Amino acid sequence: MRAAFFRQFLRDVRAQKLRLALTLFGIIWGTVSVALLLAFGEGLRANVLKEIRGLGENIVIGWPMRTSKPWQGLPRGRQIRVTEEDMDLLAAEIPEISSISAEFSTGSVRFRSGRNVVVPQLAGVQPAFGEMRNLIPEADGRFMNDLDAQRRRRCIFLGDELKTDLFGAESAVGRYLYLNNVPFLVVGVMKPKSQDSSYSGRDNEKGVIASRTFRAIFGREYPNNFVFQVADRSKVERARNRVYEVLSRKYKFDPTDREAIMIWDTTEFYGFLDTFFLVFNVFLGVVGALTLVVGGIGVSNIMNVVVEERTKEIGIKMALGAKGRAVIAQFLGETLLITFLGGLAGFAISRGIIALVPAFGLAEHIGTPILSARTAAITASVLGLVGLLAGYFPARAASRLNPVEALRM
Amino acid sequence: MFARKNGNGGAAGTNGFLIELAGIRKVYRTGALDVEALRGIDLAVRGNEFIAVVGPSGSGKSTLMNILGCLDTPTEGSYLLRGEEVARFSPDRLAETRNRHVGFVFQNFNLLPQITAYENVEMPLLFRGTGARERRERVERLFEQVALLDRMKHRPTELSGGQMQRVAIARALACDPDIILADEPTGNLDSGSGRDIVHLFEELWTGGRTILLITHDESIAKRTRRIVQLQDGKVVSDEMT
Ligand SMILES: Nc1ncnc2c1ncn2[C@@H]1O[C@H](COP(=O)(O)OP(=O)(O)O)[C@@H](O)[C@H]1O
Numbered sequence: 202m203r204a205a206f207f208r209q210f211l212r213d214v215r216a217q218k219l220r221l222a223l224t225l226f227g228i229i230w231g232t233v234s235v236a237l238l239l240a241f242g243e244g245l246r247a248n249v250l251k252e253i254r255g256l257g258e259n260i261v262i263g264w265p266m267r268t269s270k271p272w273q274g275l276p277r278g279r280q281i282r283v284t285e286e287d288m289d290l291l292a293a294e295i296p297e298i299s300s301i302s303a304e305f306s307t308g309s310v311r312f313r314s315g316r317n318v319v320v321p322q323l324a325g326v327q328p329a330f331g332e333m334r335n336l337i338p339e340a341d342g343r344f345m346n347d348l349d350a351q352r353r354r355r356c357i358f359l360g361d362e363l364k365t366d367l368f369g370a371e372s373a374v375g376r377y378l379y380l381n382n383v384p385f386l387v388v389g390v391m392k393p394k395s396q397d398s399s400y401s402g403r404d405n406e407k408g409v410i411a412s413r414t415f416r417a418i419f420g421r422e423y424p425n426n427f428v429f430q431v432a433d434r435s436k437v438e439r440a441r442n443r444v445y446e447v448l449s450r451k452y453k454f455d456p457t458d459r460e461a462i463m464i465w466d467t468t469e470f471y472g473f474l475d476t477f478f479l480v481f482n483v484f485l486g487v488v489g490a491l492t493l494v495v496g497g498i499g500v501s502n503i504m505n506v507v508v509e510e511r512t513k514e515i516g517i518k519m520a521l522g523a524k525g526r527a528v529i530a531q532f533l534g535e536t537l538l539i540t541f542l543g544g545l546a547g548f549a550i551s552r553g554i555i556a557l558v559p560a561f562g563l564a565e566h567i568g569t570p571i572l573s574a575r576t577a578a579i580t581a582s583v584l585g586l587v588g589l590l591a592g593y594f595p596a597r598a599a600s601r602l603n604p605v606e607a608l609r610m
Numbered sequence: 611m612f613a614r615k616n617g618n619g620g621a622a623g624t625n626g627f628l629i630e631l632a633g634i635r636k637v638y639r640t641g642a643l644d645v646e647a648l649r650g651i652d653l654a655v656r657g658n659e660f661i662a663v664v665g666p667s668g669s670g671k672s673t674l675m676n677i678l679g680c681l682d683t684p685t686e687g688s689y690l691l692r693g694e695e696v697a698r699f700s701p702d703r704l705a706e707t708r709n710r711h712v713g714f715v716f717q718n719f720n721l722l723p724q725i726t727a728y729e730n731v732e733m734p735l736l737f738r739g740t741g742a743r744e745r746r747e748r749v750e751r752l753f754e755q756v757a758l759l760d761r762m763k764h765r766p767t768e769l770s771g772g773q774m775q776r777v778a779i780a781r782a783l784a785c786d787p788d789i790i791l792a793d794e795p796t797g798n799l800d801s802g803s804g805r806d807i808v809h810l811f812e813e814l815w816t817g818g819r820t821i822l823l824i825t826h827d828e829s830i831a832k833r834t835r836r837i838v839q840l841q842d843g844k845v846v847s848d849e850m851t
């Protein structure tokens with residue numbers, strides 16, 4: 202039976218060479234459309250997510266501001282200030298927070314190394330900041346550590362671009378530079394990263410020192426803002442609310458006063474992105490699928506012709522006792538085989554095209570398209586569905602032929 | 611060697627008939643015009659009968675055979691096959707009946723040209739779901755019966771008319787049917803091959819088969835044991851020879 206099936210298939214192929222070629226082309230074209238559109242969509246999404254994660258994953262930033270509501274006899278408009286020590290309080294009271302750091306910053310410190318002078322952003326942070334905010338040192342260096350903080354060491358960590366401005370191509374780790382004429386030892390240089398969102402300048406143009414050092418040298422008591430990370434993204438919202446509770450209790454402001462602490466929850470943007478890319482990818486998928494449907498109509502058409510040409514054969518098989526479902530299986534099987542072969546070729550071509558993307562230097566702009574398991578599964582499902590629909594109707598028509606009339610052909 | 615495995619005549623209805631037709635009418639609706647191909651046929655067939663159905667062209671012989679073979683359903687009347695009312699059969703049950711209880715032999719052979727003689731004979735067994743080993747044994751024995759063992763691997767187009775009809779008879783026998791229905795099986799053959807085919811039917815009948823043969827040919831009809839004559843969709847005579 203199987204041998205007979207393939208022989209029959211080959212015979213049909215020979216009899217319908219041109220039509221079959223066009224049909225296969227339609228299926229291949231459709232498969233390539235679906236696979237590539239989805240792959241590029243996914244690549245773009247990964248690229249954007251990577252840029253965003255430059256800021257760190259599941260990061261929330263809080264800025265103490267002025268109260269906007271009166272509270273227990275206290276007027277509105279009071280300036281709220283938190284301290285570096287409050288970070289320990291928040292970490293202790295809010296188990297959802299996996300990492301937290303105060304952040305001091307200034308943009309008015311002169312950096313000098315030899316003849317190179319720059320006035321970049323300078324941040325004073327706690328050691329947890331580095332990992333949390335994705336400031337990863339190159340192999341020869343390190344980030345601020347607890348000892349730097351305790352001893353208020355004059356150590357500095359440089360963004361990669363800032364390092365180039367100050368030291369050129371030379372290695373900077375172990376060398377000194379001057380901040381307003383105070384010497385600082387470079388202990389690490391940041392690995393380059395992509396980052397497209399920021400709140401006080403991009404990390405690769407920044408200098409970072411320990412917050413204790415910052416406070417000692419610049420005489421600052423209150424950090425500009427604080428940054429925390431929540432390992433489980435679904436718990437970010439709860440952690441945010443708890444921050445208001447803990448701080449409002451300590452500083453006596455209305456816990457519903459969202460203006461007292463301004464919060465930027467970067468994970469809200471993930472949610473937006475997820476929705477955006479879902480819609481975007483569904484759109485691309487639908488466009489591709491429609492192309493595939495057009496190919497499917499071609500297959501359906503060819504199968505209708507095949508059924509018509511083989512009416513006599515169907516009649517004979519019915520007279521020998523073939524049930525409707527045996528007839529359906531035969532024609533559906535042939536359709537699925539055509540679709541499968543077209544789909545296979547389409548996949549191969551898609552892979553080829555995707556492999557060529559880096560060669561054209563496009564990856565930087567559009568990301569690297571990803572032919573993920575999901576993309577493959579979606580494409581295969583659409584393909585299978587198209588094949589089933591394309592084959593089902595001609596096959597059903599064949600199975601409903603009147604055997605007497607079919608035999609008369 | 612032509613004996614049926616399950617003895618004489620196969621399962622029959624309660625009163626000993628394999629087939630019982632009562633008041634069978636068949637009306638073809640072709641646009642405005644209704645053609646009444648069968649106008650009330652009563653016919654009973656026992657196991658191991660050898661019947662010729664004769665009559666002028668257009669008298670309804672093929673229509674009758676299609677109904678007997680469950681390829682077509684009557685407009686009216688009752689058809690009991692092995693005591694069961696065929697009108698109540700589902701399409702699948704009809705297909706199963708064609709597969710297991712009926713063997714067709716056509717005037718124009720109706721072999722599938724793109725597969726070998728062997729595969730043609732094997733086909734009903736595939737639809738029946740017979741296992742590979744049993745299929746092979748059975749098909750080879752059938753080719754032995756019709757004396758075509760040396761032509762098994764040939765395509766129908768490489769065979770003579772008489773050989774093709776023998777392959778078709780082997781195929782009709784594949785699932786050990788209760789009745790063989792042959793619609794002018796010698797109509798496309800030269801007289802020599804025609805005689806061979808009739809001889810083969812006689813052998814099958816002696817071996818216990820039930821055969822209903824449609825023919826134009828007086829001399830062939832005379833070699834059967836019962837002649838049913840149709841005219842204008844009615845049985846006008848039904849005689850033992
Ligand atoms: N499918 C059909 N549609 C309309 N009329 C038909 C059809 N099949 C047979 N007939 C008519 O029914 C009558 C009997 O046909 P048939 O059984 O083929 O006769 P026979 O086999 O005896 O020559 C004829 O008048 C024929 O024209």
Ligand SMILES: [Mg+2]
Binds near residue numbers: 671672673
């Ligand atoms: Mg006829």
